Amino acid sequence: xxxxxxxxxxxxxxxxxxxxxxxxxxxxxxxxxxxxxxxxxxxxxxxxxxxxxxxxxxxxxxxxxxxxxxxxxxxxxxxxxxxxxxxxxxxxxxxxxxxxxxxxxxxxxxxxxxxxxxxxxxxxxxxxxxxxxxxxxxxxxxxxxxxxxxxxxxxxxxxxxxxxxxxxxxxxxxxxxxxxxxxxxxxxxxxxxxxxxxxxxxxxxxxxxxxxxxxxxxxxxxxxxxxxxxxxxxxxxxx
Numbered sequence: 001x002x003x004x005x006x007x008x009x010x011x012x013x014x015x016x017x018x019x020x021x022x023x024x025x026x027x028x029x030x031x032x033x034x035x036x037x038x039x040x041x042x043x044x045x046x047x048x049x050x051x052x053x054x055x056x057x058x059x060x061x062x063x064x065x066x067x068x069x070x071x072x073x074x075x076x077x078x079x080x081x082x083x084x085x086x087x088x089x090x091x092x093x094x095x096x097x098x099x100x101x102x103x104x105x106x107x108x109x110x111x112x113x114x115x116x117x118x119x120x121x122x123x124x125x126x127x128x129x130x131x132x133x134x135x136x137x138x139x140x141x142x143x144x145x146x147x148x149x150x151x152x153x154x155x156x157x158x159x160x161x162x163x164x165x166x167x168x169x170x171x172x173x174x175x176x177x178x179x180x181x182x183x184x185x186x187x188x189x190x191x192x193x194x195x196x197x198x199x200x201x202x203x204x205x206x207x208x209x210x211x212x213x214x215x216x217x218x219x220x221x222x223x224x225x226x227x228x229x230x231x232x233x234x235x236x237x238x239x
Contacts, residue, residue, distance in 0.1 A: 001121070002147065002164065004035040004052040006043045006069065007085070008061050012106070013038070016056055016085065023114050027121075031141055033164050040064035044072050049203075049215050050163045051077060051146050054120050059086040067091060070098035081120035132183060134160060135171045143168065145187060149203040149214055153177045153196040163203060165216065191233040193222045201237050 005016045013036050024032040035052060037043040040061055055073055059066035070082050081101040084091070085108050095103045101123075102116045130145040143160060152159045158170035158180065173180055181198050184190040192198045197220050199212055206213040209227070212220045222230050 001029065001031060001054070001124075002033045002035060002050065002052045002144075003054045003056065004037065004043060004046075004050075005056045006037040006040060006066065007056075007058040008038050009058070010038075012058065012085075015107070019108070019110060019113055020117075022110065023117050026114070027118075030139070031143075033166065035164065040066060040069035044069060047072060047076055051080070053080060053124055053144075054117070055080065055082045057082060057084055057086075059084060059088045059091050067094045067098060070095075070100065074098055079123070081123060083116060083120070130183075130187065132160075134158065134168055136168055137171065141168055145184065145189065145200075146202070148184070148190075148200050149216065150197060150199040150218065150220055151181060151184070161216070161218070163215070188233075188237055191230055193220055193226050193230050195223065195225075197221065201234060207234055 003020055005013050007013050007016065017034055017036065020032065020034055035050065037046070041063055055070070057066040057069060066084060066086065073080065073082060082098060083102045083104070084095050084100050085104045085106060087106045089105055092103050101120055104113070131142045132145060132148065134141050134143060143162065147162045147164070149161045149163050152161070156172045158173065160168045162168070177196065178185065178192060181192070184198055185192060189200050189202055190198055191201060193212060199214065199220050203215050204212045205215050210222050212222065214220060
């Protein structure tokens with residue numbers, strides 16, 4: 001699960017991060033990634049690159065407004081919970097206009113925050129996002145399809161790069177690369193470009209004849225054996 005915090009106050013971000021880590025501990029959540037932003041501009045730039053499951057937003061910023069940021073989030077992601085945590089008491093009605101899940105006036109207390117997070121997680125489960133399971137040395141990991149940028153086979157292991165920049169390495173494969181990634185390849189977003197690569201088309205910045213340049217700058221090769229299938233999938237997905 002990815003949670004984005006947007007607050008220009010460093011102490012405010014620290015408080016929310018600590019609350020999230022305590023929530024993760026109490027609810028025994030295996031995978032929680034916390035993204036932190038000090039301005040609406042910075043988070044807005046990342047919206048097309050990273051889809052967060054939950055957004056925790058302040059409202060008052062020197063260089064923007066949390067309500068306007070929430071509108072930008074809603075243009076892309078219609079159902080992802082937005083929770084306002086702010087010192088402003090004047091924007092509650094505006095928060096309803098962007099379908100905010102909850103409006104907290106600082107300081108936020110753990111109990112109501114955890115209850116709100118419980119409701120947000122329950123809503124996410126109802127939307128039934130697709131997840132890919134991977135066995136790592138640290139244990140089983142559940143990765144949301146939309147968080148995966150590309151998968152690479154190195155020797156007999158999978159290396160899965162996510163849109164937060166984190167890389168998950170699997171234990172030794174006991175089956176073929178394409179068989180193991182069949183759940184991804186059954187989804188229109190994913191295509192195999194090479195015997196050792198599968199990419200998420202939503203994470204492609206530039207498509208060229210012999211390679212795809214990903215949002216993190218990685219150049220993924222397109223081999224001759226896969227080029228026709230890649231072109232057909234790319235055109236059908238975006239055109």
